[in-house]
Amino acid sequence: MNHTLSILLQNEAGALVRVAGLFAARGYNIDTLTVAATLDPAVSRLTLSLQCDDVALTQILQQTRKLVDVLQVAHPATALAA
Amino acid sequence: MNAQPLKTELDTQRHALAGQPMSGADVIVQVFADEGVEVLFGYSGGAILPVYDAVFRYNALHLKDNGDESMPLIVPANEQGAGFMAAGYARASGKVGVAVVTSGPGATNMVTPVRDSMADSIPLVVICGQVASSSIGSDAFQEAPISNIMGACAKHVFLVTDAGQLEATLRTAFTLARSGRPGPVVVDVPKDVQNTALSFHGNGELALAGYRARLHAVEQAALSDADCAAFFAALMQAKRPLIYAGGGVIAADAATPLRVFVETFALPVTTTLMGLGAFDTTDPLALHMLGMHGTAYANYAVEDCDFVFALGARFDDRVAGMPDKFAPRAKFIAQLDIDPAEIGKVKPVHWHHVGPMTRALERLTAYGRAHGLCPSLDAWHTHVADLKRVHAMNYDRDHTLIQPYAVLQAINRHTDGRAIISTGVGQHQMWAAQYFDFRAPRHWLTSGSMGTMGFGLPAAIGAQFAHRDKLVIDVDGDASIRMNIGEMETVTTYALPIKVVVLNNVGDGMVRQWQKLFFKGRFAASDKSLHKKDFVLAAQADGFAWAQRLERPDELEATIAAFLAFDGPAFLEVMIDPDAGVYPMVGPGASYAQMITGDFIASRNAPSTQETTASGMF
Ligand SMILES: Cc1ncc(C[n+]2csc(CCOP(=O)(O)OP(=O)(O)O)c2C)c(N)n1
Ligand SMILES: [Mg+2]
Numbered sequence: 001m002n003h004t005l006s007i008l009l010q011n012e013a014g015a016l017v018r019v020a021g022l023f024a025a026r027g028y029n030i031d032t033l034t035v036a037a038t039l040d041p042a043v044s045r046l047t048l049s050l051q052c053d054d055v056a057l058t059q060i061l062q063q064t065r066k067l068v069d070v071l072q073v074a075h076p077a078t079a080l081a082a
Numbered sequence: 083m084n085a086q087p088l089k090t091e092l093d094t095q096r097h098a099l100a101g102q103p104m105s106g107a108d109v110i111v112q113v114f115a116d117e118g119v120e121v122l123f124g125y126s127g128g129a130i131l132p133v134y135d136a137v138f139r140y141n142a143l144h145l146k147d148n149g150d151e152s153m154p155l156i157v158p159a160n161e162q163g164a165g166f167m168a169a170g171y172a173r174a175s176g177k178v179g180v181a182v183v184t185s186g187p188g189a190t191n192m193v194t195p196v197r198d199s200m201a202d203s204i205p206l207v208v209i210c211g212q213v214a215s216s217s218i219g220s221d222a223f224q225e226a227p228i229s230n231i232m233g234a235c236a237k238h239v240f241l242v243t244d245a246g247q248l249e250a251t252l253r254t255a256f257t258l259a260r261s262g263r264p265g266p267v268v269v270d271v272p273k274d275v276q277n278t279a280l281s282f283h284g285n286g287e288l289a290l291a292g293y294r295a296r297l298h299a300v301e302q303a304a305l306s307d308a309d310c311a312a313f314f315a316a317l318m319q320a321k322r323p324l325i326y327a328g329g330g331v332i333a334a335d336a337a338t339p340l341r342v343f344v345e346t347f348a349l350p351v352t353t354t355l356m357g358l359g360a361f362d363t364t365d366p367l368a369l370h371m372l373g374m375h376g377t378a379y380a381n382y383a384v385e386d387c388d389f390v391f392a393l394g395a396r397f398d399d400r401v402a403g404m405p406d407k408f409a410p411r412a413k414f415i416a417q418l419d420i421d422p423a424e425i426g427k428v429k430p431v432h433w434h435h436v437g438p439m440t441r442a443l444e445r446l447t448a449y450g451r452a453h454g455l456c457p458s459l460d461a462w463h464t465h466v467a468d469l470k471r472v473h474a475m476n477y478d479r480d481h482t483l484i485q486p487y488a489v490l491q492a493i494n495r496h497t498d499g500r501a502i503i504s505t506g507v508g509q510h511q512m513w514a515a516q517y518f519d520f521r522a523p524r525h526w527l528t529s530g531s532m533g534t535m536g537f538g539l540p541a542a543i544g545a546q547f548a549h550r551d552k553l554v555i556d557v558d559g560d561a562s563i564r565m566n567i568g569e570m571e572t573v574t575t576y577a578l579p580i581k582v583v584v585l586n587n588v589g590d591g592m593v594r595q596w597q598k599l600f601f602k603g604r605f606a607a608s609d610k611s612l613h614k615k616d617f618v619l620a621a622q623a624d625g626f627a628w629a630q631r632l633e634r635p636d637e638l639e640a641t642i643a644a645f646l647a648f649d650g651p652a653f654l655e656v657m658i659d660p661d662a663g664v665y666p667m668v669g670p671g672a673s674y675a676q677m678i679t680g681d682f683i684a685s686r687n688a689p690s691t692q693e694t695t696a697s698g699m700f
Contacts, residue, residue, distance in 0.1 A: 010292070013241045014229040021234050062423035068238040068258060071292035 007046040008071040015069040097284020107132035123164035127184025129211030132276035159568025165195025170544025186224030197235040201531030205259040206266035237265030245278035303437030310449035316414040320389035329356030330394015334439035352380040359520035378473035397428035407673035483659035490517040506562020508592035536565025574625030621653035628652035
């Protein structure tokens with residue numbers, strides 16, 4: 001299933017690499033990725049989409065939340081469904 | 083870096099050195115001192131020289147009453163050694179281990195210990211020198227993209243691009259390493275940052291709003307009455323409940339609340355490889371280790387149990403190789419962990435709690451006591467005692483060649499579960515896990531998740547720095563010890579009374595075991611019978627005053643006694659039966675019910691087909 005994640009990230013050196021690296025290391029292929037500035041110059045928003053099942057999604061959300069630079073991870077679809 | 087230093091609550095507690103002018107390098111060493119660092123491990127080089135000089139000057143000014151340096155810098159043969167020394171120190175002490183290395187090759191040699199510590203949740207702070215900020219990205223001499231490389235291996239990595247953030251970054255690195263699920267944190271410090279003139283603050287950390295918010299939520303999490311009620315409702319229905327305890331119990335310093343929980347509710351306990359020592363293995367309710375090479379009685383108990391309480395354990399593939407078949411009769415699985423990502427990662431659970439282990443166990447114990455809830459487990463206790471008796475560990479006691487198990491039992495009779503044991507990786511590691519007793523946490527140092535050969539010797543060195551008066555024994559393999567054999571000299575250089583015992587089976591025994599089982603005995607690259615090394619001569623050359631080779635079974639007891647009694651570094655090579663295998667074994671893809679127990683441990687099953695192919699292959 002196609003999932004879109006929205007990630008708020010601290011603008012640290014290498015932060016984007018660590019998010020992308022986590023997905024690659026855990027075997028998830030990122031289909032699309034957008035990085036945008038936010039009102040806070042110290043924070044950027046990543047929007048990425050990937051194909052995976054629900055179990056894998058839960059795990060990748062949890063693993064992404066372990067990245068120190070990550071402020072917030074949202075999965076708008078689950079948020080809407082909930 | 084954009085993160086703002088966090089304002090600390092108590093500005094009143096001004097640091098005595100606040101406002102002092104210091105170089106970046108001096109700031110690093112002062113933060114070490116403030117964090118209670120009592121030993122550093124590392125190797126010098128161009129990009130870290132300012133920090134090494136600052137350590138030298140700090141130690142010259144801060145001699146202890148006995149004349150010792152207050153922050154000695156221990157120099158290994160290879161930076162990998164420094165990393166495993168720091169890890170051994172951290173594992174044995176529970177404190178953050180610190181390593182300091184130069185850029186490029188110094189830093190890349192540190193990758194393996196950093197990954198190893200990440201995989202086993204060991205707190206480290208690793209400082210890497212980096213080329214000057216202005217040279218980063220220019221393919222400068224000894225430049226390596228450490229933040230990229232380590233970012234993929236560590237809990238976190240900082241590249242300090244703004245000298246003004248150095249102090250807060252370093253302090254934050256210690257907080258990150260020890261908080262939540264512990265892990266290694268790497269701080270990459272360009273040389274110009276080390277040389278920048280700064281003013282010391284004495285407090286302040288980076289904000290890290292996301293991490294701290296998540297950490298706070300986990301640390302505040304408490305079990306509600308409803309959570310406790312649900313837990314006990316299931317436990318009171320269980321007839322055969324079992325605790326499955328992992329390294330998380332040790333990381334959380336929760337061995338005492340675990341013991342109290344077990345004293346109260348009398349659940350038998352099996353531990354993972356990483357969990358050895360979390361519960362006294364000599365206790366009647368202890369089942370020792372479970373898993374691929376777990377005891378037969380622990381694995382049968384897992385087969386038989388109807389309730390699993392997983393504590394800081396993650397159902398990894400050496401325990402639950404076949405998650406669906408793990409604990410197949412368990413009607414209820416409860417899981418307690420500090421890491422939300424581990425809940426249900428491998429196997430769905432019926433009840434879970436993410437939060438500090440000690441508080442959760444104390445709460446459950448108190449709830450159960452207050453409500454008079456205590457399962458009656460007499461039949462299960464009898465069953466477990468029978469399993470332990472009938473399926474006890476055993477081996478060929480009449481063999482003409484020295485059996486490795488006998489060596490370890492002989493050592494164990496002297497140490498009685500109270501020595502610190504480190505290991506390499508392979509058969510000797512599994513035998514040590516199986517045959518030693520562990521009465522308390524932090525006595526068993528092994529590379530669990532990564533399984534890194536070469537871990538044992540440097541880890542023992544680090545542990546001896548954590549506990550100067552304890553007996554530290556490295557139980558190593560003839561192949562594993564070669565990986566960091568340079569650290570033999572480190573043992574004698576620092577006059578550490580470490581005991582190194584090599585179980586020499588003339589090769590990569592564990593690899594041969596798999597080759598026997600799955601490759602028809604073709605020993606590709608795992609035999610060392612043509613190798614020339616004389617370990618005893620090598621040990622003597624490195625300054626071991628006691629270095630012997632044991633070849634005759636009838637000399638075993640006396641040799642072991644003399645080896646352990648020697649006052650100083652001692653090296654013992656034991657020529658063991660090269661065909662000795664690790665049993666029991668739950669093969670890849672097999673369930674615990676299909677476990678092979680070998681010829682000397684009683685199995686509950688008729689010999690499996692796998693066993694027939696294994697022995698019939700030559
Ligand atoms: C760094 C590293 N390389 C390779 C391996 C794969 N490996 C696992 S056990 C083993 C053999 C170890 O031999 P030895 O240290 O003599 O122990 P034994 O099994 O003989 O007791 C090998 C090569 C590993 N675990 N670590
Ligand atoms: Mg060997």
